[in-house]
Amino acid sequence: MEDCLTLHGRSYRDGKPMEIEISGGLITSVKSTSKELPDDIFLGPGITDIQVNGYLGQDYNSLTEDILALGQISQELLKAGVTTHFPTLITNSPDQISKLIKQVVLLRKKDPTAFQSIAGLHIEGPFISSEDGPRGAHPREFVQAPDWSLFQSWIEESEDLIRMVTLSPEWEGSRAFIKKCVENGILVSIGHTNATHEQISEAVKAGARLSTHLGNGAHQLLARHPNYLWSQLAEEKLSATVIADGFHLPAEVIQVFKKVKGKNLLLVSDSTSLAGMPPGDYDLHIGGQVTLTSEGKLHMRSNPKTLAGSAMNLLQGVNFLLKHELATMSEAWEMASVRPMMLFNPDFDPFQPGQIADLILVRKLVDNQLKLVKTIKNGREVYSL
Template identity: 55%
Template structure:
């Protein structure tokens, strides 16, 4: 039996939490005047995970259950739910990747809880160097509804989010079909002009994927596609807060403009949590991971190849640099992305009240993961040791 006092991040009050046999027994408000070192609140929700800790959603596995390690390891960082993100590839290869994800979810109910949907990032993005990022150019193409339906059928209808660039002819019609079918559409890896972005928003696009990244190194002062997306009030925006993708002052500006429409993603790849060095991966090909945690194309240090962080690190980055209060940062890592992807009428919300995380505040005002609960039970309690992936 374990009892601890933790502050509720939502109402700011202290509660006594009783845990027995890895299961919550009670959560009761307390009159304790001690300042608790623990905080609890909604689990973090990452809508952009390419891979993590050596496991890759963009690589066809010899044994698909290996991909379950991503959910286990992320749960030890407070991420209770995430969207596996499959990026630009051939029609056939993308089909294989969605097939193995479907098999994973069918293998165990815990993965269904951790993975409520999928994110397709590409292949309908900009073919230009810069906006294309680390995506392979040979597979970039115009939106194709028949192809998307093919992938969606294999995925069992689980593709809930697609990132594309509206610079292609026929983009608006494709966006309208996605929205009508219940799929959220995000603008990303784009070199679209003002009119094309306006058209995409009218067609139903509602998000900017990792705004400020997946862009040319040099842009006109104005107009450009970053200003255009910032100006669209109907666009929410996700950002990567790892200290490499966006400068602190840019995050401040994005917060002022987007307000409660702004939230965090990790954009983590399989190398997140790995040792520094040179690697070859399905995401970006030959890449280098520095000791500081920056991941870039091996021959192009200025071209990032995804992120080597997790969402808890992004949360801590905001706090360390006074970019958000703990309440604001927590919302950016949990409730806002969740609210964007899902509605409260969906069955997925059935046991939400029993899902939360406990974080422990350290001496430097950063937070470490302590426990994660889904359906009132600690997830993967004894199957994996906590590992420090912080930079």
């Protein structure tokens, strides 16, 4: 028998009571309702996180004997309202990146939840800046110039699961590489960069459309102008992602980025395997020796000023925006759901009949924070408070 489900809640867009019917995993009807509904329960799209290195002790950047253990990332993210995510593989040796890609491909074949939750792979590096600062916590020894034939072999190994790449256009040959990516339907994002204004401008002309965690993966000290932050902010055709965990960017920086980028600003978590773990010292592939503080800040043990990814999930990022009044609820929600989806499907509408039913219900608490109540993935209830 087909799975049928009816959901009621206030629309995340305008707060009006609505009813969504679901059948066979898809939304079949969306209508307003005159039912009496609680004032604080809101219904909207599931969260999409296009930058997930790992979560709750599991790491996409490590090879594991127990491949199904990696599937826990999908399971645990569903419990945090994240219905779609992109495993993110960072700078590594070409051979290791190849093995890690194959690991995700195999995971999707063996684990139906991972198959549904993982909608793409994000390759962050190794074609980034080798400079301290812009390189962030990526290992310098594996940083290299863009190499299309190498990247093409990864695309094949990924069975076309690679949907985006983060690179720095400071390398010679970047323009041709970006064009090849665009021809192959791969989103090119600028990040971990020390590129000049001209190089950024050339990258955009070649088809780059996004900046990865703008304001991070950057020098501690930067010339006031020109610099790569102004260049990326000024570029109309670049959307940007930010990490809103309270450590990567001060609230006022997000506020300014939002004024500049408007609807083209979106959230990523950049979560590592330490997200959700107890504070302490850890050894990771990303950065090696790192420290997670009791406040949730994850930094290199050798230098507390160098962050090593984040320890939060994306719903916490949404709540950071709300706590600091950086966005309305519907805006903050869209920055973590509809906007990342629209990078890959400009017509994406989470309430469109025929759409896959990936939805969440949240309770809006008195302090304006959102608490997850239910997660619906492919039309099935997979989490309930």
